[in-house]
Amino acid sequence: MKKGTDRAVDGASKGTFKRLAAYIRHYKTLYAGLGIITLVKIGLSLSIAWFLALVTNAAVYGSEQSWPTLLMIGGGILVGEVIVHYADQVLRTKASASIRKDLREDTLNHILRLPAKCTDKHHSGEFLSRMTSDNQAVGEAMGTTLFGLISNPLLALGAFIYLLTISWPMALLCFAMGPVMILIGGLTGKAIRRSAAGQQEAIGEATVYLQDVFGAPSVVKAYGMERRTFTAFLQRSREIFGWEMKSARIQGGSASASAFAGNLMFVGAIVAGAYLVHIGNITVGSMLAFIQLMNYLVMPFTVLPSMWAGMQQGLGAADRIFKVTDAPAETEELLEDNAAVESLQELRLENLSFSYDTEGGNETENEQTHEGKGLKDVTLTAKAGETVALVGESGGGKTTLFKLLLGMYPPQSGRMLLNGEDARQMDLGQQRSHFAWVPQEAHLFSGTIRENIADGKPEASGQEIERAAKMAEAHDFILEFPEGFDTKIGERGARLSGGQRQRIAIARALLRNAPVLLLDEATSALDNESERKVQQALEQLKKGRTTFVIAHRLSTIQGADRIIVMEKGRAAETGTHAELMTLRGRYFDLYQAQLRETQAEHLDTVPVS
Numbered sequence: 001m002k003k004g005t006d007r008a009v010d011g012a013s014k015g016t017f018k019r020l021a022a023y024i025r026h027y028k029t030l031y032a033g034l035g036i037i038t039l040v041k042i043g044l045s046l047s048i049a050w051f052l053a054l055v056t057n058a059a060v061y062g063s064e065q066s067w068p069t070l071l072m073i074g075g076g077i078l079v080g081e082v083i084v085h086y087a088d089q090v091l092r093t094k095a096s097a098s099i100r101k102d103l104r105e106d107t108l109n110h111i112l113r114l115p116a117k118c119t120d121k122h123h124s125g126e127f128l129s130r131m132t133s134d135n136q137a138v139g140e141a142m143g144t145t146l147f148g149l150i151s152n153p154l155l156a157l158g159a160f161i162y163l164l165t166i167s168w169p170m171a172l173l174c175f176a177m178g179p180v181m182i183l184i185g186g187l188t189g190k191a192i193r194r195s196a197a198g199q200q201e202a203i204g205e206a207t208v209y210l211q212d213v214f215g216a217p218s219v220v221k222a223y224g225m226e227r228r229t230f231t232a233f234l235q236r237s238r239e240i241f242g243w244e245m246k247s248a249r250i251q252g253g254s255a256s257a258s259a260f261a262g263n264l265m266f267v268g269a270i271v272a273g274a275y276l277v278h279i280g281n282i283t284v285g286s287m288l289a290f291i292q293l294m295n296y297l298v299m300p301f302t303v304l305p306s307m308w309a310g311m312q313q314g315l316g317a318a319d320r321i322f323k324v325t326d327a328p329a330e331t332e333e334l335l336e337d338n339a340a341v342e343s344l345q346e347l348r349l350e351n352l353s354f355s356y357d358t359e360g361g362n363e364t365e366n367e368q369t370h371e372g373k374g375l376k377d378v379t380l381t382a383k384a385g386e387t388v389a390l391v392g393e394s395g396g397g398k399t400t401l402f403k404l405l406l407g408m409y410p411p412q413s414g415r416m417l418l419n420g421e422d423a424r425q426m427d428l429g430q431q432r433s434h435f436a437w438v439p440q441e442a443h444l445f446s447g448t449i450r451e452n453i454a455d456g457k458p459e460a461s462g463q464e465i466e467r468a469a470k471m472a473e474a475h476d477f478i479l480e481f482p483e484g485f486d487t488k489i490g491e492r493g494a495r496l497s498g499g500q501r502q503r504i505a506i507a508r509a510l511l512r513n514a515p516v517l518l519l520d521e522a523t524s525a526l527d528n529e530s531e532r533k534v535q536q537a538l539e540q541l542k543k544g545r546t547t548f549v550i551a552h553r554l555s556t557i558q559g560a561d562r563i564i565v566m567e568k569g570r571a572a573e574t575g576t577h578a579e580l581m582t583l584r585g586r587y588f589d590l591y592q593a594q595l596r597e598t599q600a601e602h603l604d605t606v607p608v609s
């Protein structure tokens, strides 16, 4: 048993229930209706015992009730049962589904507003589990389980009161079995809760693992990872099985102990009832009613432990959901669609500094060990239409600079000025409306090509989308698909080539038409023809815009207005290609190294005749 699981179970507190009660309050009428139906259901159950006594006494002793009256009462009870069961089932499901819907929507609303510092740390599978299996568990707890927990004790109480009217010593004797049942439930309840939580955790881990595997089937195949993947999953699958068996054994033990106690009581009641009839203390009808009522008294105690476990499981799931929704969000509300601003004369960074380690909250430990994880004192100015190239070693901080420009992380010191206005004075949507970002991986969404391009500007007309596709050199290949712009591209664009995906991403950025373009160049991964097309598309995109480009091939950025060599988060060198070559520093070394590589490649490809 993992400690985390213990905490998750014990953490399912009154506070959690209070928070869920706030959701219930939105459906006061529905829950009040369900309360009434529960009472009617209990009344109907008890009336069956009463009816049993009436019919038996009519048969044995000939009572005042005529047979037609008895038939009408029986029919009435039956019709009532049908109506009440239907309403109960539908309304309980409605209650569950309503809570699940609200919670699901609130959870997504919050996840979408979480800052990058939080989303970077969590696996997307964890968020998915909160939205699906945990959501399901909470819904069940707040519907069927909650009303089961209310109606069963009420039914037992009703049966007890009725029993008192038949024979109070017997009623008290039966009720004395209650604590035995509660003891059995208490002994097993916690174990059931723990194994259920362990099971949920194991399922969560397996889901996260499978999500990674299913997300990259080609890598699994290319690296021959099938067996390893299968073996790794077997372990997880068997862990789930182990927890399930543990639950089954505990629940089996609990059920058989409860059944034994229940049967003992049942047999005892029949014998005692028969004796009371024999000595003329009660009628035969009362004895049958007594036996039926005893069922109502015993049954709740047998089902309550597993219902209580279900409630704890639901509260544990709610706790996990609330942990996500309690994480501070970066905005109060979901941002509006942030249409791009029209122009930007100047973007200026002044001594911008940022560290992932201090952002994570463990500054002292990491300050010496992870020097350079972030940005330090970056200062630069980019005017409208200028191109600033970021080059340098892997891990130098180039992507981090993009993240800060986009407001994914706040700078810890220094500032960013957009047309002289401090970005800290703007809301995040406003800040982001200055940028169009072409990430290294295209990050397309399932849906059609049209929908993906339109993500750049949701209200764009068909013509605008086609124009963007033409400028991005994507129009021709799009029309080669039978369904053209309405082609579904598959999960993350699986039906497109790498170059095609990038050109769609470029078309998306073109359509956005923002004054600053952030380009994480990934052309090195493409073949020459694709690269040429993507480069052409990029040239279109850069026209008239301020462009920040992360360049891996120095040959593509020689015309840049400014080249910045990033090293350990600092701008180690800044200048034009010519200036930096004259400087004979890091850029010069990088350039020479790439030149040698290119020449070696060229020599390798010259045919030997």
Ligand SMILES: Nc1ncnc2c1ncn2[C@@H]1O[C@H](COP(=O)(O)OP(=O)(O)OP(=O)(O)O)[C@@H](O)[C@H]1O
Residues within 6 Å of the ligand: 120, 356, 357, 372, 373, 374, 393, 394, 395, 396, 397, 398, 399, 400, 401, 566
């Ligand atoms: N979310 C994160 N949390 C903690 N550290 C991070 C995070 N993202 C990046 N880093 C670290 O910050 C440093 C700078 O990373 P960054 O992605 O900016 O480098 P880069 O210059 O873009 O590298 P590359 O050229 O390889 O893409 C690296 O040491 C990296 O490990």
